[in-house]
Amino acid sequence: xxxxxxxxxxxxxxxxxxxxxxxxxxxxxxxxxxxxxxxxxxxxxxxxxxxxxxxxxxxxxxxxxxxxxxxxxxxxxxxxxxxxxxxxxxxxxxxxxxxxxxxxxxxxxxxxxxxxxxxxxxxxxxxxxxxxxxxxxxxxxxxxxxxxxxxxxxxxxxxxxxxxxxxxxxxxxxxxxxxxxxxxxxxxxxxxxxxxxxxxxxxxxxxxxxxxxxxxxxxxxxxxxxxxxxxxxxxxxxxxxxxxxxxxxxxxxxxxxxxxxxxxxxxxxxxxxxxxxxxxxxxxxxxxxxxxxxxxxxxxxxxxxxxxxxxxxxxxxxxxxx
Numbered sequence: 001x002x003x004x005x006x007x008x009x010x011x012x013x014x015x016x017x018x019x020x021x022x023x024x025x026x027x028x029x030x031x032x033x034x035x036x037x038x039x040x041x042x043x044x045x046x047x048x049x050x051x052x053x054x055x056x057x058x059x060x061x062x063x064x065x066x067x068x069x070x071x072x073x074x075x076x077x078x079x080x081x082x083x084x085x086x087x088x089x090x091x092x093x094x095x096x097x098x099x100x101x102x103x104x105x106x107x108x109x110x111x112x113x114x115x116x117x118x119x120x121x122x123x124x125x126x127x128x129x130x131x132x133x134x135x136x137x138x139x140x141x142x143x144x145x146x147x148x149x150x151x152x153x154x155x156x157x158x159x160x161x162x163x164x165x166x167x168x169x170x171x172x173x174x175x176x177x178x179x180x181x182x183x184x185x186x187x188x189x190x191x192x193x194x195x196x197x198x199x200x201x202x203x204x205x206x207x208x209x210x211x212x213x214x215x216x217x218x219x220x221x222x223x224x225x226x227x228x229x230x231x232x233x234x235x236x237x238x239x240x241x242x243x244x245x246x247x248x249x250x251x252x253x254x255x256x257x258x259x260x261x262x263x264x265x266x267x268x269x270x271x272x273x274x275x276x277x278x279x280x281x282x283x284x285x286x287x288x289x290x291x292x293x294x295x296x297x298x299x300x301x302x303x304x305x306x307x308x309x310x311x312x313x314x315x316x317x318x319x320x321x322x
Contacts, residue, residue, distance in 0.1 A: 019158045021278035027164035029274020030171045034226035035251035036266035038219040043260045045191045045215035051117045054243035055124035056220045057227030060090035079145045087224035094220025128240035141232040142166045167229050175267045259316030276301050
C-alpha cells in the first residue's frame with residue numbers, strides 16, 4: 001500500500017496495487033464469458049434465454065470428476081480422457097434437452113421455451129443431488145494435472161495462476177471459433193437464417209430440426225468446457241446448482257451488457273463485469289456510495305453499470321438492432 005497526497009495535502013490510503021483486482025477481474029470475466037458464449041449462441045439460433053446452460057456445465061464437471069477419481073465402480077482414467085467424457089456428457093444432455101423439450105415446442109411462444117429451460121435446469125439439479133459422489137469436491141486445476149507449479153509467472157510478486165490463463169485462452173479460442181463459424185460456414189449462416197424466420201428457412205431447404213440440434217450441441221460443448229475450467233479451487237465446487245445460482249446469473253448480465261446478438265459481446269461483457277466486480281470489491285472504501293454499503297459492493301456496482309448501459313444503449317455494447 002502507498003499513499004496518495006490530494007490537493008489539500010491530506011494523505012489518503014488507496015488500493016495502489018492495481019494488479020490484484022486486474023488479474024482477478026480478467027479471470028472472473030473469462031469465466032462469465034465462457035458461459036455467456038453459449039447463452040448468446042442459443043439466443044442467436046433459437047431466440048431464447050437458456051437457463052439450463054449452467055447445468056450443462058455442472059454435468060460435464062461431475063462426469064469429469066467421477067471418471068478422474070474412479071468413483072464407485074467407474075475406472076480411474078487420465079484427467080484429459082475424463083474431461084473429454086465430461087464434455088461429451090454436456091453435449092449429450094444438451095441434445096436430449098433439444099430433442100425432448102425444445103423441439104416439440106419449437107413453434108410455441110418464446111416464453112414457453114424459456115420456461116422449459118428453467119424446468120430442465122431444476123430437473124438436472126435434482127438429478128445431480130441424487131448422484132453418489134461427494135457434493136463439495138473440486139476438480140484439480142491445470143497446474144496439478146500437468147504436475148507443474150500453479151502459476152505461470154509473477155508480476156510484482158503477484159502470481160498469475162495457470163488456471164486463470166487457461167480460462168482466458170479457452171475463452172479467446174472459443175470466441176474466435178464461434179465468430180468464424182457464424183461468419184464463414186454454411187451451417188452458421190443457416191443457424192442465423194432459422195433464428196430470423198424458421199418458416200422461410202424451411203422453404204429454402206434448411207432443416208430447422210437439424211440446425212436446432214447443432215445449435216444445442218454446440219451450446220452443450222461450450223457449457224462443458226466452461227464447467228471443467230470453473231469447478232476448481234478456490235471458488236469452484238461440484239455442488240448441484242452452484243453454476244446456475246451464481247456464475248450463470250452474472251453470465252446473463254454479461255451477455256446482455258455485451259449484446260445478446262453479438263458473440264464478441266459475450267467476451268467484452270464478461271471481461272467488463274469481471275473487472276467491475278473486482279475493482280468494486282478492492283476499492284469500495286474509496287468510492288462515494290459504495291463506501292456505505294456493508295456487503296454486496298460488487299453486485300451494486302454491476303447493477304449500476306448495467307442499468308446505465310441499457311438506458312443509453314438497450315441493445316448492449318456490441319449488439320445490433322433486431
